[in-house]
Amino acid sequence: MPSNKSVSNAPITQFINCRILRDHKIQREDLWVREGKILDPEKLFFDEKGFADVRIDCENRIIAPGFIDVQINGGYGVDFSLASGDISGGVALVAKKILEHGVTSFCPTLVTSPSSVYSQVLPQIEVQNGGLSGAGVIGVHLEGPFISEEKRGAHPPKFLRSFEAGVTDLLEIYGKLDNVAMVTLAPELANSGPVIQELVRRGITVSVGHSMADLSQAEEAVIQGASFITHLFNAMLPFHHRDPGIVGLLTSDKVPPGRRVFYGMIADGIHTHPAALRIAHRAHPTGLVLVTDAVPAMGLPAGRHTLGQQQIDIQGLHAYVAGTKTLCGSIATMNMCVRHFRQATGCSVEAALEAASLRPAESLGLDHRKGTLNFNTDADFVVLDDALTVQETYIAGQQVWKK
Template identity: 45%
Template sequence: MLRFVNARVLRDGALENEDLWVDTRTGRVVDPMRRFYEASSSRELEVETRVDCRGGIVAPGFIDAQFNGGFGIDFSSVEQMRERENVRKCCRELVRTGVTAFCPTLISCKPHEYREILANLDAFMNDPEEQNHGARIVGLHLEGPFFNREKIGAHPLENIVSPKDSRGIEDTYQNELSHVKLVTLAPEQPGALDVIRELRKRGIVVSIGHSAATLDQADAGVGAGASMITHMFNAMGAFHHRDPGIIGLLGRHQLHDRVSFGVICDGLHVNPASVAIAYQSHPKGAVLVTDAMAGMGLPCGSHALGSQETLAGSVVSMEECVQNFRIFTGCSIAEALEAASVHPARVLELPAGQGNLRFGSEADFVILHPETLRVQATYRAGVCLYSYSGHASVS
């Protein structure tokens, strides 16, 4: 049994001055009162290890729903995905930024590229041993290829496909999609609503993005089953007072329990004032994403990444996104942390025991400096996978 003391624990939207108890056998958060009353002997109440968090914040581990790559690795690279060590490297390094779960994200690819990359990632996820040494892959995010050709961003134009012209989901992705958690598409494209409905039947979350949809078309996408907006404000039509487009979904208060929005808080993709407007319009819908690409985590310097001359993915970490989000919006620490944990867990439809620290939940959490919110330690299933030197004392 592990007992984390001298900490403020984030649970159900509030930071409480209490201890966190973790059962090392199950890797889950324990209710100490229930444990006390159910114990048959004093021996069962013994604590194996006591961790002094030195006033730090204990919060659910961060969940990144849009991670294209980092540390020199690109999940859309056929060559790099042939080597499992490249996937392992991302999993190992992400915990240093507080991320305990993520969705490797593929940009628009050709069918034969999807076939090989998805097969390799399927094999990785099917191996339980591979998921034990770093951040866990909770599913794949396929960002494309059913986009509006006017809003492709850094995606290769030749890989963009119309749902109407495709021969079906399997033919497009060359995969049964058993490990796919999220798909981004443009709802205004002919045949897109049928694709949304089919994906939802398979239990796959659908996000609206890379789209020039009108508000009516965005509404239709939500009606068909879409429940998220990919990187709000980027690769979509600009706000207009007569037709606000996708951004207008922020004003649909009756849809706020159904629609969330991803936002990149690097200060470059979205102006801080715009982040604040989105947050104030729909606080519970904010989902922090890095949209990180291979350059994230590399040393300072110049790095060649792709050939598109446009704003592409970021090099910001989730740790930095949380810090920036709090500054940009003026929200509380608890609200900033939930936007990187509770909210993405909800929109990704993860099991109830993930993305929170309720009793019985999986003990995936991060210990943060109480003022700077810098990551001090990251735990998965109660096991410390990263620790900043000197962050806490163990007894």
């Protein structure tokens, strides 16, 4: 019997009558939680002679790891790329609202902005755990301004930058990078190699995107340490059989052994044709990461809204740069994306749920803590019905939202 010191007196919750997603399979098993972590029941019985203090009947629903959104620009009228107003309050509002979509962690994303915006906004976004007040903030995703003018999409051209002096430019524009989780850049920009290496050295995921790169330039970026592709197919050269461009990374033989390239997909039924979703998923299923790329108008009625320095029009499920047909982000929610992805690709329920949980966690190097229901990981999870509609959201074992 271990000494009592190792035995916690904190209450134990047992979730019964559920099917849980573990080891890539949905299996009939109970889920045990204590002190915000997932417990190994075997150890509990044999080492501690422990039992559950609280039992929760899940009524045969599915329990999956909480969803993680690595690209979200705002929502409910909040624009992460605007320096005016209460920035931390805006992040908190979105964090609270996205609990109902099953999102337990996210990366507030800033689109290309003037340097004054980064210096005002970045210091006010705090990396923090989620809870009753909202989803956790993993770190910021900086999308631009080091991107291609030709593939800028909705990014305002006058604020685009190149790497004249490499890393110095980056620090000059962004300032400190302490709370940054991901940076999207165009790898064909001169001097991008040392920048990629420095970001990776600092533990930041580098994503290639908004780019005219050919396949060899994209492969070179991966060799330097890039490991993600921002919204595959959107804002990059279209696939061509003689030079597949960035899309070719999905089946490249130049990816170093033991490394994997992840890619974001906006599965909103608008940004990517279902056939393109199927091609990507079948070519490289374990790299697919669902992102919403949601804009501040998510959760708001149709009409004119903003995204960073741009005006945007919401028409139905489409978000356009005002007065054009250029798509700029989506108004989809993560639970919608999971369902659409499953329907469009015919993939398993497990694969659809993992594309919103395990894969994003892996892409950020967080899968030892998040994105799974493995023992000793954070007890962040969602309870879903068979139609994959979110019924409840839990963070650190505590119910933070219920339908």
